[in-house]
Amino acid sequence: MLNGKRILLIVSGGIAAYKSLELVRRLRGRGASVRCVLTGAGARFVTPLSLQALSEDRVYSDMFSLTDESEMGHIQLSRDADLLVVAPATANLLARMAAGMADDLAATVLLATDKPVLAAPAMNVRMWTHAATAANVETLRKRGVAFVGPNEGAMACNEFGPGRMAEPDEIVAAIETMLVPRQRPLAGKRAVVTSGPTREAIDPVRYISNHSSGKQGHAIAAALAKLGADVTLVSGPVALADPPGLRTVKVESAEEMLRASLAAGNVDIAVCAAAVADWKVVHPAAGKMKKKAGAPPPQIELAPNPDILATLSRPGPQRPALVVGFAAETENLVANAIEKRQRKGCDWIVANDVSPSTGTFGGERNTVHLISASGVEDWPTLAKEDVALRLAARIALHFSGPPKAEAAE
Ligand code: PMT
Secondary structure (H helix, E strand, O other), rough: OOOOOOEEEEEOOOOOOOHHHHHHHHHHHOOOEEEEEEEHHHHHHHOOOOOHHOOOEEEEOOOHHHHHHHHHHHHHHHHOOEEEEEEEOOOOHHHHHHHHOOOOOHHHEEEEEEEOEEEEEEEOOHHHHOHHHHHHHHHHHOOHHHOOOOOOOOOOOEEEEEEEEHHHHHHHHHHHHOOOOOOOOOOOOOEEEEEOOOOOEEEOOOEEEEOOOOOHHHHHHHHHHHOOOOOEEEEEOOOOOOOOOOOEEEEOOOHHHHHHHOOOOOOEEEEEEOOOEEEOOOOOOOOOOOOOOOOOOOOOOEEEEOOHHHHHOOOOOOOOOOEEEEEOOOOHHHHHHHHHHHHHHEEEEEEEOOOOHHHOOOOOEEEEEEEEOOOEEEEOOOHHHHHHHHHHHHHHHHHHHHOHHHHOO
């Protein structure tokens, strides 16, 4: 809940501005008060009247309004809130924020504030992936601006890709993460989580990979961060937004994933949820392999990839106190997972059935069994986020001490 929290919502000019109306409703429903700043371009998409009616407060637009200034100066406006939320954050406004401009009320308030800022970008996919926007976002991140989204999907401009504004519920969740002091039992703990597939190059345009979406691994990283852990997420190529409140390192191959996982340094917790390719191509071709008429298909020689989970589980001073692996099986699920836990040397293994009929790969739900030295726990079918929250809570419990069964491990 956000009871008593004051949000200054800055609505700039993008088609996603319609979702900001719903955002105001959701925030108010959770007990927050919302005051809105609407840019000139924003007012082309939503009216001040709608925002005023939903927020039950006046809407600020004009930097040179004598009435506004006498009622609430723009400096006070920028500080009389617990959090500034920019939704939608257009490419233009992000660029002006990065450049420190103060050429309208929204930019001025953002420059003058001493409060945390959360931005929900929304723009055409090419604008989002443009080097200029990437550099602006990087600059803002370094200055402490938090981001939620953008998400990938079909866009109003008939293109597809990252650029859709995060949904109101996702923005509310990000706001709650920033504003609501939670129980943070993993504060002071460091974690590395691997997620998503790897890609092993055959040539510059072809690769070996699998159907992992990263949903399960990303949810675990977010759940650990929610409980206060300092998390590095090492992600293969996925179509998901980087979860807020943690560090995401993007990799392609298993070797890169291993290097990034080790580079995360001394961690207390490692969770290997990535679907790492077991084999890599020994000699990836430098140029695109050509199909020649009448010639047999090329022979692709494979070699084993390094095993990240087994490497992290190796005994020694660097070993995380708790290493959790996953076992993706299509038969003899629990028996194979028990054997895998011992062979790889991890402490716990989360077994999931990845037969196509289960929809585990890429789907929204998962049915898992948590296997440790003390036995096997069968969990009900849950949303991947709930599997993640439950696993993170178990990890927190492991570190906070008591459970006798675990102490026996
Ligand atoms: O990404 P989603 O679409 O949400 O799907 C989630 C998932 C099914 C990918 C996930 O829940 C899962 O099961 N991840 C592990 C997939 C896997 O590679 O399982 P495995 O049984 O082949 O490997 C066992 C363990 O060794 C895993 O922890 C894996 O990360 C690790 N491994 C495997 C090979 C390798 N070279 N290095 C590794 O670290």
